[in-house]
Amino acid sequence: MELSSIIEHLAQRYVDLNEGVKPDYIPELNGVDGRKFGIGLREISGSYLGFGDHGEKFSIQSIVKVLSLTLAYKRLGEDLWKRVGIEPSGSAFNSLVLLEQEQGVPRNPFINAGALVVADVLVGLYEDPEQAFLDFIRGLCGDQGIYFDENIAASEKAHGHLNAALTHFMKSFGNIRNEQNKVLDFYFKICSIKMTCRELATTFLMFANNGVQPLTGEEVMSSSMTKRVNAIMLLCGFYNEAGEFAFRVGLPAKSGVGGGIIAIHPERYSIAVWSPLLNDKGNSLRGFRFLEDFTTATSSIF
Amino acid sequence: MELSSIIEHLAQRYVDLNEGVKPDYIPELNGVDGRKFGIGLREISGSYLGFGDHGEKFSIQSIVKVLSLTLAYKRLGEDLWKRVGIEPSGSAFNSLVLLEQEQGVPRNPFINAGALVVADVLVGLYEDPEQAFLDFIRGLCGDQGIYFDENIAASEKAHGHLNAALTHFMKSFGNIRNEQNKVLDFYFKICSIKMTCRELATTFLMFANNGVQPLTGEEVMSSSMTKRVNAIMLLCGFYNEAGEFAFRVGLPAKSGVGGGIIAIHPERYSIAVWSPLLNDKGNSLRGFRFLEDFTTATSSIF
Amino acid sequence: MELSSIIEHLAQRYVDLNEGVKPDYIPELNGVDGRKFGIGLREISGSYLGFGDHGEKFSIQSIVKVLSLTLAYKRLGEDLWKRVGIEPSGSAFNSLVLLEQEQGVPRNPFINAGALVVADVLVGLYEDPEQAFLDFIRGLCGDQGIYFDENIAASEKAHGHLNAALTHFMKSFGNIRNEQNKVLDFYFKICSIKMTCRELATTFLMFANNGVQPLTGEEVMSSSMTKRVNAIMLLCGFYNEAGEFAFRVGLPAKSGVGGGIIAIHPERYSIAVWSPLLNDKGNSLRGFRFLEDFTTATSSIF
Amino acid sequence: MELSSIIEHLAQRYVDLNEGVKPDYIPELNGVDGRKFGIGLREISGSYLGFGDHGEKFSIQSIVKVLSLTLAYKRLGEDLWKRVGIEPSGSAFNSLVLLEQEQGVPRNPFINAGALVVADVLVGLYEDPEQAFLDFIRGLCGDQGIYFDENIAASEKAHGHLNAALTHFMKSFGNIRNEQNKVLDFYFKICSIKMTCRELATTFLMFANNGVQPLTGEEVMSSSMTKRVNAIMLLCGFYNEAGEFAFRVGLPAKSGVGGGIIAIHPERYSIAVWSPLLNDKGNSLRGFRFLEDFTTATSSIF
Numbered sequence A, B, C, D: 001m002e003l004s005s006i007i008e009h010l011a012q013r014y015v016d017l018n019e020g021v022k023p024d025y026i027p028e029l030n031g032v033d034g035r036k037f038g039i040g041l042r043e044i045s046g047s048y049l050g051f052g053d054h055g056e057k058f059s060i061q062s063i064v065k066v067l068s069l070t071l072a073y074k075r076l077g078e079d080l081w082k083r084v085g086i087e088p089s090g091s092a093f094n095s096l097v098l099l100e101q102e103q104g105v106p107r108n109p110f111i112n113a114g115a116l117v118v119a120d121v122l123v124g125l126y127e128d129p130e131q132a133f134l135d136f137i138r139g140l141c142g143d144q145g146i147y148f149d150e151n152i153a154a155s156e157k158a159h160g161h162l163n164a165a166l167t168h169f170m171k172s173f174g175n176i177r178n179e180q181n182k183v184l185d186f187y188f189k190i191c192s193i194k195m196t197c198r199e200l201a202t203t204f205l206m207f208a209n210n211g212v213q214p215l216t217g218e219e220v221m222s223s224s225m226t227k228r229v230n231a232i233m234l235l236c237g238f239y240n241e242a243g244e245f246a247f248r249v250g251l252p253a254k255s256g257v258g259g260g261i262i263a264i265h266p267e268r269y270s271i272a273v274w275s276p277l278l279n280d281k282g283n284s285l286r287g288f289r290f291l292e293d294f295t296t297a298t299s300s301i302f
Helices: A003-014 A061-082 A094-101 A112-125 A129-141 A150-158 A161-172 A180-191 A197-208 A223-236 A239-248 A285-298 B003-014 B061-082 B092-101 B112-125 B129-141 B150-158 B161-172 B180-191 B197-208 B223-236 B239-248 B285-298 C003-014 C061-082 C095-101 C112-125 C129-141 C150-158 C161-172 C180-191 C197-203 C223-236 C239-248 C285-298 D003-014 D061-082 D094-101 D112-125 D129-141 D150-158 D161-172 D180-191 D197-208 D223-236 D239-248 D285-298
Strands: A038-043 A048-052 A253-255 A260-265 A269-274 B038-043 B048-052 B253-255 B260-265 B269-274 C038-043 C048-052 C253-255 C260-265 C269-274 D038-043 D048-052 D253-255 D260-265 D269-274
Touching: A003 A038, A003 A048, A003 A285, A038 A197, A048 A197, A061 A112, A061 A129, A061 A180, A061 A197, A061 A223, A061 A253, A061 A260, A094 A161, A094 D094, A112 A129, A112 A161, A112 A180, A129 A180, A129 A197, A150 A180, A161 A180, A161 D161, A197 A223, A197 A260, A197 A269, A223 A239, A223 A253, A223 B223, A223 B239, A239 A285, A239 B223, A260 A285, A269 A285, B003 B038, B003 B048, B003 B285, B038 B197, B048 B197, B061 B112, B061 B129, B061 B180, B061 B197, B061 B223, B061 B253, B061 B260, B092 B161, B092 C095, B112 B129, B112 B161, B112 B180, B129 B180, B129 B197, B150 B180, B161 B180, B161 C161, B197 B223, B197 B260, B197 B269, B223 B239, B223 B253, B239 B285, B260 B285, B269 B285, C003 C038, C003 C048, C003 C285, C038 C197, C048 C197, C061 C112, C061 C129, C061 C180, C061 C223, C061 C253, C061 C260, C095 C161, C112 C129, C112 C161, C112 C180, C129 C180, C129 C197, C150 C180, C161 C180, C197 C260, C197 C269, C223 C239, C223 C253, C223 D223, C223 D239, C239 C285, C239 D223, C260 C285, C269 C285, D003 D038, D003 D048, D003 D285, D038 D197, D048 D197, D061 D112, D061 D129, D061 D180, D061 D197, D061 D223, D061 D253, D061 D260, D094 D161, D112 D129, D112 D161, D112 D180, D129 D180, D129 D197, D150 D180, D161 D180, D197 D223, D197 D260, D197 D269, D223 D239, D223 D253, D239 D285, D260 D285, D269 D285
Parallel strands: none
Antiparallel strands: A038 A048, A038 A269, A253 A260, A260 A269, B038 B048, B038 B269, B253 B260, B260 B269, C038 C048, C038 C269, C253 C260, C260 C269, D038 D048, D038 D269, D253 D260, D260 D269
């Protein structure tokens, strides 16, 4: 069966599924229609398959952490790992506990503390980090129409006391080096980016293609570094549901609280799913189930 | 280049490496010659490549946890996950802490607490669990010459107060159901098994072949269950060095304190490495480095 | 107003109070009539005041930890503190966590882990520790009619997996030195002792009198050691309700899950209260409230 | 022997003691002469005894937490305990861990998190909290010459990322209600107050006299509330050395990182000791030892 038929067929199972909740702390995310459901798959050949609301922009939220990590890793190389680890954190609950035990060095770049360190790295590297980051993503995506959503960024900052706490806490250990408000502003800005499933699948295609964006031929990262980012996604991309996701889906992936999930099948494709209602671990409920069925039908990497 | 040449070539780099330490708490492991170095790789076609001390028996220790998990999962199916989780534990340190938070349900089947629950399952399923387990392994390996090392089992039991503590602790939550000494005896017995690299690679070949042992054609587990065990190996096989291992090697694997490592390249091969000197996380130092070079040279799954 | 009138007057407030729960894991404690209510106060002059069920025996449970600590401290002196600390544990929840952090040295002698270390000390000091302990208490109380309740001890042992876990865990750190079953048996035995309010107040009178049992004139401990045991009672006697108790009652005290509380007003009196229904922290609900009123009416040490 | 002779006699033992370290993170505290040693004792009769540098001002630091607690408790009454607990925290290490477990309600008012909540209460109660607080202390002390040290406050704020982290963290739980910088500024200001041993002993005399400042006859708090503050001092005044201090000294007390200790003997006296070199728990080394000898010689409350 063709991939397009499989997607169509499996997606139908979930079109009417209405379970899950939207995040209540950000009005802009809470206001999104819970019935939205989009899927975009791009093969490394370049061919693209879309389903449902795949052309509608949504807030990618934590999915952006893979891209900020990629830019920082590309620039700093292995020195980056002096400031952030690559081990699963075990549990959401532990983030602060572990940070205390480990003297301000976060477990991995996808828990909030780790993403804040990565943001601090980028703030230190660029004179205009926001512009540099937009340029980087626009290049990957081949689209100049990627912007920050200032409303979402402002709204998250207003509720961002936990991230402010993490930043100050790491600054007390010397692992945040720039002025904390600059780091937090940058962090909230990049989390506010909105993309479509199509844009997301295109942007992440390099992770399925050994670091080369196949549409442009640009080598963004070496094959070895790309594998490493994929490994971090597989182990840490779903917080304390990482094991469950690897167990059921078996692909490197990253989720965001906006209901998006990006997953990578190395040497084959990248796939983006969007459905705003979340399960009790904060990951897209319908997205997770669809991807489980999809990789069962098409075979995952394990 | 042929796999055999690659193995030969890369192994030479490490033949004289003499770093690392042997475990000091078990005389039988401490007495092993630290210079031993063996490699055995078996492809799913059945062809086998050996290097160095690949024909010498060593204590497989925690590597056995994959096999006891496999037998219990095969028998109980998904019900097994009511009694043990599939999430990385985050850190060695946390095992007891997490066990308390999570009311006696261990994080995953490879930390000691989880392996004790799996042992309890097997003790409950079989009248003679030791014989049943030997039969299972002998069947996988195609070799009747697999035995428990009673000296090692006795020595570990004598120093096994931490495992006894875990067992009693889980019994207080009702998650150990058989008499604690029976469970502990069985656990120490199975950890005492000795195998060669060749036997180990053969035994684990089914994990590279969707659950079918290619040498006999027997379907030990379904393809889907096999992928899941591989996912657990990838996320949890190296305790709090799981991220580092996935990052550098990129294969599902499991290590033992006897200096063995088994790794799986799905749809290609299983590889066993043995070198008794351990790094500071308790994993074979030379084994880890060799596997990193080997998968870099031959490409890993990510 | 006379102390006897105050006791009578305040006790009347609570005679009909029927709140709280009995422990459900020990049949012998669960079977006790929840309406029981006894008070016994002995002044250092020797004069005694009793109220209600003050002549009825009940299971003193953890109250005994003060007496086992006293005997061990008397024998070992300040060396005892190499094996057990004197800091409040912060919370019930943390006991196992802290024990892991602190390498098997319990926070204080009143959490279970600490009391097990004290039991281990006594098991190591005496050929027949049970007899030696009975002799010690009988001497303090001036009464040969103090016995272990073998049924309660057996019942607690059968449910004692958490204590067995703690014992094995500390043995793994070398802080339990005798055979674990001997230590556990001794521990469950001494916790099973039954006494009346009258006997309890008499036994503890030495803590109000600088270490001298006023009825016999025997100096059990030095004044300085006695003050120290009183300090530990004040800081650690009520687990994670120690602050609340010090705040409301202001006296060194120890509670037991059998519903007993002993409190000490240095240089004035000892008071025992018994009422089997417990609050949500496991301390006698009526006992706590009565003592709060009583020390408010008569002034506590702060 | 007269108290004055005892003080003189015991102080001589320690005059030449030069052990301990000064805090290195605040230049103003680090620059103080480590040989300074002052003692001031005021009896409830009003008579005063001074020794050594008792007339020299030093930074009282965390000792002020008792005074801010007193003002907040006086104003809010028992409602205060909805926002901060009264249990010992167990350990310095745990402060952040416990705060996470307990949803932003600090263990007690003397750990930093608790003192920040108390500061938040005062910031919410007064239009000019700094002036109100100075007025309160000046009234207790009978001296208009009490000021904030703006240099120390600024220096601490510059290094205050941990306190900023705690404030943001509690704000994320809704337990800091005013703008965080206002709370932090007020907190650093009150910690910067400088007093002499004489002023300190005078200010705290009310805690030895049931809430009445004997020099003026003013009832600052009720007897019952005063006892409660004393109980909190006894259980929580020395962080994770609280047990040790109660054990050795046996008085309600509070220490500051500036090397000051205030201790209360209810119904007899208040005593302030100042010696800038600290032990490994951050409490004045010489102050602690002197107080141990002093209460041994004069008898403490237990």
